[in-house]
Amino acid sequence: MFAGADAYDLDVAVAERDVERLLSVGPDDVDTADRLTFARNVFIPLTTACRYTCTYCTYYDVPGEASLLSPEEVRERCRVGADAGCTEALFTFGDEPDARYTAVHETLAEWGFESIHDYLYRACEIALEEGLLPHSNPGDLTEAQFAALREVNASMGVMLETTADVDAHSGGRRKTPGQRLNTIRAAGRQGVPFTTGILVGIGEEWRDRAESLLAIRALHERHGHVQEVIVQNVVPNERSDFPKPDLATMRRVVAMARAALPEEVSVQVPPNLSPAAELVDCGVDDLGGVSPVTDDYINPAYEWPDLRELEAVADAGGVPLRERLPTYARYLPDECRPAGVAPARDPDGREAWIPAAVRERIADGDVHGRRLRAVARGDGPLAVRSD
Numbered sequence: 001m002f003a004g005a006d007a008y009d010l011d012v013a014v015a016e017r018d019v020e021r022l023l024s025v026g027p028d029d030v031d032t033a034d035r036l037t038f039a040r041n042v043f044i045p046l047t048t049a050c051r052y053t054c055t056y057c058t059y060y061d062v063p064g065e066a067s068l069l070s071p072e073e074v075r076e077r078c079r080v081g082a083d084a085g086c087t088e089a090l091f092t093f094g095d096e097p098d099a100r101y102t103a104v105h106e107t108l109a110e111w112g113f114e115s116i117h118d119y120l121y122r123a124c125e126i127a128l129e130e131g132l133l134p135h136s137n138p139g140d141l142t143e144a145q146f147a148a149l150r151e152v153n154a155s156m157g158v159m160l161e162t163t164a165d166v167d168a169h170s171g172g173r174r175k176t177p178g179q180r181l182n183t184i185r186a187a188g189r190q191g192v193p194f195t196t197g198i199l200v201g202i203g204e205e206w207r208d209r210a211e212s213l214l215a216i217r218a219l220h221e222r223h224g225h226v227q228e229v230i231v232q233n234v235v236p237n238e239r240s241d242f243p244k245p246d247l248a249t250m251r252r253v254v255a256m257a258r259a260a261l262p263e264e265v266s267v268q269v270p271p272n273l274s275p276a277a278e279l280v281d282c283g284v285d286d287l288g289g290v291s292p293v294t295d296d297y298i299n300p301a302y303e304w305p306d307l308r309e310l311e312a313v314a315d316a317g318g319v320p321l322r323e324r325l326p327t328y329a330r331y332l333p334d335e336c337r338p339a340g341v342a343p344a345r346d347p348d349g350r351e352a353w354i355p356a357a358v359r360e361r362i363a364d365g366d367v368h369g370r371r372l373r374a375v376a377r378g379d380g381p382l383a384v385r386s387d
């Protein structure tokens with residue numbers, strides 16, 4: 001049983017024999033993928049307020065210092081991103097700001113929003129209006145919150161990080177593995193295409209890595225909603241001195257992810273944090289969201305690579321590079337799926353994975369709709385600038 005699971009009546013378990021089998025997997029046991037994909041996004045840190053204080057995190061700001069983007073700022077960033085050919089508005093914040101963030105709550109109230117999640121809904125609408133598909137990472141959510149937010153999101157996500165109870169999740173208010181697994185389960189129950197992942201090097205053991213990957217697999221087998229699993233190494237920063245895991249560690253854990261997960265679930269490494277070219281032969285098939293117009297606000301000291309560098313990673317693996325939407329092709333409506341891509345099984349209790357507002361955005365006859373459909377079909381404008 002994982003720490004914190006009792007509080008959520010969590011029914012996720014992994015078998016000891018599966019853990020042992022996965023712990024024996026190495027890079028030689030998996031195949032290189034036949035392609036590498038990425039999504040072009042604009043990164044929108046809606047607020048830097050977070051109720052937690054994870055020791056490796058430089059994203060959150062303390063009460064009194066946390067930022068909150070206005071609707072006008074959200075619209076401007078979306079417009080710049082759409083003009084630059086992005087398809088995804090990546091909305092991030094930590095976890096629901098608690099009562100200490102009085103300024104954030106007062107500002108939201110002045111703008112007419114009861115909560116940060118109400119505001120996120122509006123921000124997603126703005127993104128759709130400006131021609132982008134929202135992909136929100138708003139920390140832990142309940143099923144009711146997913147039920148509301150799914151109506152304006154193309155896909156959503158939260159990092160599991162680890163099923164271990166590590167000291168890095170420190171302080172009086174600390175997130176628990178049970179809470180994160182409950183969020184992933186809630187997303188599945190609400191039929192939300194979902195991104196999750198593990199964070200390597202925050203004090204977890206090899207066994208914890210295996211258990212984390214198998215817990216994600218168990219939830220995907222139940223709901224069919226996990227589209228990709230990020231294998232992310234911790235990086236040193238001004239708040240922590242966790243060493244970056246070495247290459248051998250990352251090669252082994254990426255191979256374990258590939259072996260643990262069903263073929264349809266992508267294994268992603270972030271190319272601004274990981275030695276991606278040296279991991280391609282361990283089963284990586286996705287490089288995640290990369291922004292031509294904004295920083296990685298989670299890891300601001302680590303710049304995004306440009307498209308030419310992504311192509312170099314793909315070349316290192318001898319595979320082609322392809323642009324994708326934030327939502328993986330199997331969850332898209334029939335008219336948007338490339339030939340040869342089978343649809344995902346039906347979501348739990350829903351008619352479709354993709355909500356009407358997002359379907360309409362993709363189907364629109366404007367320049368944005370045409371761009372989204374081209375990327376969805378796999379013939380997007382993968383333009384590598386030569387100047």
Ligand code: SF4
Pocket residue numbers: 050051052053054057058059060093094095139175
């Ligand atoms: S890692 Fe996430 S939950 Fe932890 S402090 Fe940072 S933003 Fe908050």
